[in-house]
Amino acid sequence: MCQNFGRWCRHGGAYMYTQGLLDQGGKAAAAEQLPEDAALLQRFQARVDAEEKIEPKDWMPEAYRQTLIRQISQHAHSEIVGMLPEGNWITRAPTLLRKSILIAKVQDEGGHGAYLYSAAETLGISRAELIDQLLAGRAKYSSIFNYPTPTWADIGAIGWLVDGAAIMNQIPLCRCSYGPYARAMIRICKEESFHQRQGYDIMLQLARGTPAQRRMAQEALNRWWWPSLMMFGPPDTASQHTALSVRWKIKRFTNDELRQKFVDFTVPQAKFLGLEVPDPQLRWDAAAGEHRYGSIDWSEFNNVLQGHGPCNRERLGARREAHEAGRWVREAAAAHAAKQRARAAA
Numbered sequence: 001m002c003q004n005f006g007r008w009c010r011h012g013g014a015y016m017y018t019q020g021l022l023d024q025g026g027k028a029a030a031a032e033q034l035p036e037d038a039a040l041l042q043r044f045q046a047r048v049d050a051e052e053k054i055e056p057k058d059w060m061p062e063a064y065r066q067t068l069i070r071q072i073s074q075h076a077h078s079e080i081v082g083m084l085p086e087g088n089w090i091t092r093a094p095t096l097l098r099k100s101i102l103i104a105k106v107q108d109e110g111g112h113g114a115y116l117y118s119a120a121e122t123l124g125i126s127r128a129e130l131i132d133q134l135l136a137g138r139a140k141y142s143s144i145f146n147y148p149t150p151t152w153a154d155i156g157a158i159g160w161l162v163d164g165a166a167i168m169n170q171i172p173l174c175r176c177s178y179g180p181y182a183r184a185m186i187r188i189c190k191e192e193s194f195h196q197r198q199g200y201d202i203m204l205q206l207a208r209g210t211p212a213q214r215r216m217a218q219e220a221l222n223r224w225w226w227p228s229l230m231m232f233g234p235p236d237t238a239s240q241h242t243a244l245s246v247r248w249k250i251k252r253f254t255n256d257e258l259r260q261k262f263v264d265f266t267v268p269q270a271k272f273l274g275l276e277v278p279d280p281q282l283r284w285d286a287a288a289g290e291h292r293y294g295s296i297d298w299s300e301f302n303n304v305l306q307g308h309g310p311c312n313r314e315r316l317g318a319r320r321e322a323h324e325a326g327r328w329v330r331e332a333a334a335a336h337a338a339k340q341r342a343r344a345a346a
């Protein structure tokens, strides 16, 4: 790792990424206190406050760089792993039209992963290293993709709720202070918006269909509602990264703020479908102008993050298998590039 961040090693030699990097008393705080960096830090924060974009060659605090590598790579991994639950239905989509739409959507998610790995690479880490971290189980990806898709309605629920939650979280990322991430998010959000609509369209068709189809849609909503709320991350009181990420304008809203916006947007959509949100405590608070919702089971969230969700093993297993199966393609591409270079040099 240090070879990627060599110029930072002089500040103590150990700018390895750890989950504790941004703890209040951790290295970020230590780095900020270095007298030689104080002026740079001040200038950096002033640029962020003035809404200037930070670009790859600009000076940035090491903790900012590491936060971005962490978030962007987790996001990229989520897109790639996120292809699996829906990919599972490509061969079984009910019509040719639905099949072609689903193929396009899953392909888009792969494209999002590719842009995001490229954005992370601008921060001085290689895509191969990031993928190794994922396959070795050292990197996180979104909790939501560790749930199964037993029926076609789950594909509708993913598009409606998971892409809906993704849009809520990602539109503000188009204004992220780091230029390459912000620019990647603009295209991604446009595509996510199509994804959300196709999911809602599936739900609408099922909700207006036979009693069995309506039941299938309701059961999918029951399965995906709470995990979708968990997608926004731990409550603000437990979110270790939010404060600094908001200060650096990587995040524009806290996890709870975005979760609330999602609930307020989605509940009327469920009503339009004639489906019931599986939360007996859900109610409209007219005074506050927002919905009140029941408690989230954070033990389920933590369990999934620790690798014990319903599909964690299956998802990583599938990624490892795909990586091995694609090895010959990577090797052939590298051999071809080496041959081209040798020819050009001859």
Ligand code: FAQ
Pocket (backbone or CB within 6 Å): 019, 070, 071, 074, 075, 076, 078, 079, 082, 083, 109, 140, 141, 142, 143, 144, 158, 162, 163, 166, 169, 170, 230, 231, 232, 233, 234, 238, 239, 240, 241, 242, 245, 251, 255, 305
């Ligand atoms: N799952 O202090 P915070 C999609 C971790 S893409 C797993 O609040 P932060 C498109 C967090 O990483 C979905 N881990 O962290 C699609 C941290 O762990 P660490 C992905 C989670 O970064 C649709 C720890 O908990 N979207 O859906 C989760 O400030 C359909 C403490 O949390 C993005 O990645 C979680 N849900 O806020 C594709 C968007 N939540 O790193 C296919 C970009 C938290 O210390 C099909 N990311 N953690 O080990 C973000 O906005 C932020 O990173 C948050 C977390 C909001 C996810």
